[in-house]
Amino acid sequence: MSPAEAVLEGVLLPMAAGLLPLAIGMRLWRRESPRNPSGWGLAVAAAITFAFALWAQEGDKLWELRQKWQWLWVVGGAAAGVAVATSLLRHFAPRLPAAIVGTLLALLCGIATVLMLRPPGFDETADRAVVLLVVAGSAWCLTWPSVRRSDDDDPALPGAGWADGVAFWLAGSGLSGVVLVSGFAKLAIPLGAMAALSMAAGVLAIRGRRDLGFAGLATLSTVLASAAIVGWAYDLVGIPGWSFLALAVAPVAMRTPLPRRFRFRSLLRLAIVLAVVGVASGTAVVESGVFDSGDGDDGSEYDYDYGY
C-alpha cells in the first residue's frame, strides 16, 4: 500500500464518513446559522469518524475489545450519545439553567470515560481521578460558552466555530505526531482522521459564522483527552506525561478571556493553542529520541523508520 493509499484509507475516508451527519447537523443548505446550534451533527460525526478510522486499522477484531485501548471508540460513541441527549434536553427543557446542563454534560463525558477506559497503569483511584478531571474539565471549559449562549445571544461570547475547528485540528495533529513517535501508529492514524474532521468542521463553520455547538465540542474534547491518556499509558520511549496532558487540554485556550478591545481575539487564542501544541510536541519528539542515530548494536547509523 502506498503512502497515498494509507492516508486515503486511514484519514480521508473516515473523515468523509462523518461529513454527512456534520452537514445535516450544521444545516449547511441554509445560508444563516441555526440559532443556538447544539452541534449534535459534529458529535455524531466525531464518533463515526473515530470508530471508522480505528476499524480501518484493526478490522473486525476491533469489536471484540480484547485490548484496553480499543475501548476508545466506545468512549467516543458514549460521549456522542451523552452530548446528543444533552442537546435534546436543552431543546425540550429550555428553562433548565445552562450551568446545570453544561456541568451535567461534562461530568457524564468524564464518568463514561472513567468507566469504559482502563489503560494500563491507571488502576489506582488517584489515576482515575486525573482522567475524570482532564476529560470533564476540558469538556466543561470548552462547552460552557456555547451552553450559556442558549440563554444569552451576546455575540461577545467566545467560540467562533472556525477557530475552534482549527484549534482541534492543531491539537489533534500534534497528538497524532506524538503518539506516532511513541510507537503507537494504530492510534496516530485515527487521531489524524479526527484532526481532519475538525478542520473540515471549522471550514464549514465559516459559512454563516456558525458555532460548532456544545455537543460537538464535548465529543471532540472527550475523544482527544481520552486518546491522550491512552497514548501516555502505553508510551515506552519516555515522553513526559505533561506533553500528552497539554495536548489534551490545548483547545481550552480558545476560552481564554480577553478584553473586548482586542480585535483579533480568535487569532490570539489560536496562537496560544499553537504555542502549547508546539512546546508539547517538540518536547515529546526530543525526549523520544526519534532523531537519535546509532541505536544499532554494532553502532550503525541506520535509523528505524516507525512506518515499519
Added chain:
Amino acid sequence: MSRPVLRRPMLVALAIALPAAALALAPRSSAPSVSPIPEKAVGTYKIDRVHSSCQFRVEHLAASRFWGRFDDVLGTMTVSPGSLEFDVRIPIGSVHSGDGKLDNHLKGPDFFNMKEFPEMTFKSTNATPVEGNIWKVEGEITLLGVTKPITAMVEWIGYSEPYGKRLIGFEARFTVTRSDFGMSYQVDEGGLGDDVEIIVGLEGLAS
C-alpha cells in the same frame, strides 16, 4: 565338456542372487524408526534461559525476511517414558532486534502490547514421536490474550551429564499467523508478512 563347466558357476550365482533379490524386494515394516530418549533422561527440567532462545522470522516489505529474537525463555520441560511436556513462558520485554527504537515499537500496542500482555506462553497438550529424533508436539500458544492451538515439530537434540548436572536439549519449529491473535499491523498494507516462523532452542537443567 564346456556346458557342465559353465552351468555350475551360474547355479551358484543364482543361488546367491535370488534370495538377495527376494530380501530386497520384500515389503519393509511401516513403523518409523524412532530414537528413544534414554530412560535416565526421565524427569523435569527447568529451562536454562542463558542457553535457550526464541527466534522469529517474518517477511518485510516483500523484499526480505526480518529476524528477531527473544532473549529470555523460561519454563519447564518434562520427559516421561514415551511422552514430553513443555510449559514455556517468554517475557515480551526480552524482545531484541538489534535496534532500540524497533524494540520499543515491537513492545508497543502496534505489535506485542507489552504493557497489557507482558508474556506469551506455550503449553503442550500432547506429544508423539514421529521419526528419528523428531516429535510432533501439540499445544496452545497464548499471545495478546488470545489462545490458539498449534502443532510444532520438536527435535530432541541430546542428553548429557556433565559435571554432575543433567542436561537435555530440544529445538522446535512452527509457524503462527499473527493476525489470528489480533496483531494485524501492516498485514493488509503489505509491509509485514502475516505468517511468522518461530524457532525455539531449549536447554533444560534437571531440577
